[in-house]
Amino acid sequence: MLRFSVLGALQIRTDAGPADVSGGLQRTLVQTLLVSEGRPVSGESLAEEMWGETVPDNQANALQAHVSRLRRRLRALEPDRPASRVTMHPAGYQLCVEEGELDAAEFVRAVRQAESASARDAARTARLLGESLAMWRGPAFGGTPGGPLCQLAGARYEEYRMRAMELRFDAELRLGHHAAILAELAETxxxxxxxxxxxxxxxxxxxxxxxxxxxxxxxxxxxxxxxxxxxxxxxxxxxxxxxxxxxxxxxxxxxxxxxxxxxxx
Structure with a gap:
């Protein structure tokens, strides 16, 4: 099982520890496939994220080369996995990410749970959101989201982060922790x-x-x-x-x- 993290600089972890993803274009490719949340991403969109306005003349071949390189890297991290994580579909390329493997998806899920549970169980909400907010290691994508797809995703994750902070403070206030959170609230x-x-x-x-x-x-x-x-x-x-x-x-x-x-x- 791999664990992908975009709540900070891109990071991939195995059970043995972190695994490097070398090269800016490779990192952008992985980020873009991750933020699609399991949906295929067209070659044109991937190229725009990776190269912007300086797309190479042999765009399709260059993109395919980067995808093949990513497949080999992920295969090396999971030699026992029966199928490649990166597949090609008529709509584009797709990265298979299972439940619990992407920190951003887990974070969003926790915030949605807290939105429905906060009024009923302040202690659980405060604990859940405190643990979830601790998942953030810095700005989404390390502050360098790249093209429009990742920029949009980064802004969305940041809004969920703000909402999580609001909900957690509400829960702490409900619990009577007014003085305990004063300094944190003032800084926020x-x-x-x-x-x-x-x-x-x-x-x-x-x-x-x-x-x-x-x-x-x-x-x-x-x-x-x-x-x-x-x-x-x-x-x-x-x-x-x-x-x-x-x-x-x-x-x-x-x-x-x-x-x-x-x-x-």
Missing amino acids: HSHHPLRERFCEQLMIALYCSGRQVDALDVFRRMSRHLDDELGIQPSPSLRKVETAILSHDPALIGAPRIPTPLQPV
Whole structure:
């Protein structure tokens, strides 16, 4: 069994440890086949990912050579596998990845599970998402996603990462861990200053930790930032948190808002 990781620089692992995939074009080929999630990828799309606007004149032969090289490399890592992982179909090339072998697919599955379970079992949700977020070793594809298919996939995985962080913070707030996550929430908000949900959660954590003045100061700074950067006012949800803090709404403690689940892509 191989394990493929794209939540960070591309990595392939065997039971014996990591296995190298040498060459930028080979790495791009593997990444593109992985993000298709088992669907064939056309030769034209693969060529665009690998070479961009500098596609070689013998594109089909060059691509076939890289695919053959990848087949040999994967075969060497799994000598007992009965069939090649990379197959060719009328629609293009396909990389067989089984359940549990791709970290990004496992991560997305965990986030979707948490979206449906978070309101019922905060402790399980916090634990599940904490473990899942630990799968990230850096930006998807190591911050070099290549062409449009991988760029789109990278943005999608990053959005799931943001949602996982939101859901985990919500679960921790439900569990009453307001003070314990304050520093992490403040750092997360500073790294994503325009994402209002992190601001809401930081305000709630501060208020529930007895720091109402600081919570309201976060709202004022966020309002100025939204106005300066985007020319917009705080959302109704963010204003609602401010109002709840000003009125000492008891619903703030243990009842954070649940975001709308992401729609499958």
